[in-house]
Amino acid sequence: MNNIAITLHNFIIENFGIDINLSLAISYFLIALIFWSFLGVIGGLLTFLERRVAGRIQSRIGPNRVGPQGIFQMLADGIKLVLKEDLIPALADKPLFRMAPYLCVIGVFSALVVIPFSSDIVVADLNVGVLYALAITTMVVMGILMGSWASNNKWSLLGGLRSAAQIVSYEIPAALSVLSIVLITGSLSMQDIIRAQGAWPHQWFFFHNPGTFVAFFIFFTSALAENNRVPFDIPEAESELVAGYNTEYSGMRFSFFFLAEFANVFIISSLAVIFFFGGWQIPHFLISENHIITNIIMIANFLFKTFVFIFIVLWLRWTLPRLRVDQLMTMCWKYLIPISFICLCITASFVLFFGGKSMIAVFIGRITQ
C-alpha cells in the first residue's frame, strides 16, 4: 500500500461504483490538489519563517501584526501580490515571459511526487524516484533561463546565464553524492532508501561510512547552490544584478518565482532527510496498533527533521556573504566533484569489504569479537 492515489481510487470504486478511468482521474486530481496546496502552504509558511528568523538574527522583531505572531502575514503578502498589476515589459517576449514562472513552479512542485512523508503517504513511490527528483528539479533552470531571456533586460539576462551555469554544474556533485546512497541500498526508490535506514542516528546513512558522511555535506552544499540560496545566490544577487532573473517580474508572476524558491527549500531539506537522516523512520516502541497514529508520528518526525534543515538554510542565508561567479564554478568543478568521486569510491569499497554494514556496526562488531 505505497500509493495513496490507488488507495483512494479503490475506495471510490467500492463506495460509489463509478467508471474505473473516471475514478482514477478523480483520485489523482484530488491527491495532486492536496499535495500542491500543501506545498503552497509550506512555501508561504517558509516566507513567514524566513522573515521571523531573519528578524531574530538581525536583532529586530520581524512581522508580528497579522494574526498570532504574524503567521497570517503570508496570506497578506499573497493577497497583495495577487492584486498587484501584472506588468509585462513592452519589449518582452510575451509568451515566454508568461510561461517562465509556471515552469519553475512545476519543476519544484513535481518533485513532491516522490517525497515520502510516512511509510504509507507518498504520491507515487517510483522505482526511479531518486533520478526523477534530481531530473525534475532541473526544470527550474529552464524557467529561470526562459524568464531572464524573455524579460529583455540585461540584468535579467546576466542573472539567467549565471543561474544556468550554476544549476547545471551543481547537479553533478549532488547526483554523485546521492549515488553513494544508491550504492548502499541498491535501489532508486525513496521508500527503499528510507527502509534501509533506521530511527536512531547510528542507523542513518549520514553515519554509515566516512564516504556518506562527507557526501552529505557535498549534497547539502550543491542543493543550496541549485536552489540559488546564499552563499550561492549569485543569479539574483540583489546588490549586483538588482534582482537577477526576476527583475522585470511583478505581482502574481513574481510570487510564483518566489513560491518556487521557497518550496524548493522544503524539497532539498526533505531530500537531505530522506537520503541521510532516516526519513520518516521512528523507533519501534512508537509504532502502535493504530495505523493512522503511527503515520501521524512518522509525518511529524519527518517534518521535524526537515524543518531543522530548513532552519539551517535560513540561518546560512542571513549570515554569509555570497561568492563570486568564478569562485562558485571553481568550488564546484575543482573541489566538490572530485571529493564526491572519492566519497563514492570510499562507499563502494565499504560496501564491498563490509557487506553494506555501517561503520558503527562494524566497529561494535570488532569490539564484541
Next chain:
Amino acid sequence: MYELEKNNDNTMTLNMGPHHPSTHGVLRFILEMDGEIILSVKPDVGYLHRSIEKIGERVTYPAFMPYTDRVDYVAAANCNVGYALAVEKLMGIETPERAQYLRVIVSELNRIISHLLMTGVLAMDLGAYTPFLHAVREREKINDIFEILCGARLTYNLATIGGMPFDIKETTIRKCLEILEGLKKFLKEFDDLVTNNAIFISRLANIGVIDKETAKAFMLSGPNLRAAGAHWDLRKNETYFLYDRFKFDIAVGSGKAGTLGDSYDRFSVRMKEIETSISILEQAFKSLPSGEVQAKLPKTLKPPKGEVYVRTESARGELGYYIISDGTAKASRIKIRTGSFAAISILDKIGRGLMLSDLVAFMASLDLIAPEIDR
C-alpha cells in the same frame, strides 16, 4: 587579473544606475562589458547636484553652516567643524580650548558612525545583510549621543563660527563611554562574523588594488590613501584643533589578506580607525578642559579681504574648504574639496578587468557617498 580581449562586436553596454541598489544614492555608471568582465567604467555624476557652493555665495557666513551638513550627510559633523575652522582662520578668531575639544569629540564620534555604515554597507554589497543591520544598530546608539548634544541625528548643524553652540554634560560623557565599551565588544563580534569570514576575505583580497603612486596620482585621500600604504593623516601631519595632544597611530594598510592596497585593506583600515577613534575619544573625555565654548564675536561677521584653504580629515578623506572673501558678509566664492569626488575618478582605471561583482565590492570599499560627489 583577467585577460582582456577588446572585441567590439561582442561587448555589451550596461547602464548601472542611477537607481541601482549598490550605487547607494543617485549615481550612474556606464559599463562596457564582455560577459561578466568589465572593459570600461564611465561614471556619470551630477544627479545629486544641489549647487551648495553657489548657495554659499548668497548667504552669510553663519547661515551657510546647515548647508555643509548636506555635503556629506553620513559625516555631517566633520563638514560642520571643517567649515567653522575655515571661517575662523579667515577672520583670525581664537576658538576656546573646550570648544576645540568638543569638536574633536564630535568629529571622532562622526567618524565612527561613518565607518560603521561603510563596513556594514560593504558586507551588504557582498550579499550579507545581517552585518549591515548590526552595524546600523550600533550606529543608532551614537546617534542618540548626537541627539543629546545637538538635537539632530543625521544632519547636525552643530558648530558655530568661533565655537560650539552647546556644552557636554558629565552624564552624557558617562553614557558615551558606556557606548564606546559596548562598541568594542561589537567590533569583536563583527570581526568573527565578517572580517575573518573566508568568503568575505576571498571576495575582497587582491580585488581593486590601488598602489601608493596611483593613489597619489588620482588624489585619493583619507582611508583610501592610507590603505595603499601611505602614512598620511591630516590629524597628525597637519594638526588642526588640538589633535596633537592625543596619542594615536595612523592606521595603514598591511596587505595581510592579499596585496597592499586591495579592497580588504581599505576595509580593515576603516575597522582600525574605529578603534583609533575610540581611543582618541577616551583620551579627550579624560582631559576635557573647562571653560567657555564660544568666542566673543561681532554681530555680523565680515572677514577681511583675502582667501583661505583649510583642509580637515573627514571620514571619506580630505575635506577642504576654499573661501574667498571680498570683505562683505557673504563669501565671494566657496569651493569644497571632497574625498569621494577624487575617489570616483579612479573607478575606470582600476575597474577595467574586474568582474561585475568585484566592481560592486570595489566601489563599496572606496566608500563613495553620492551627495559628496556632486555637492
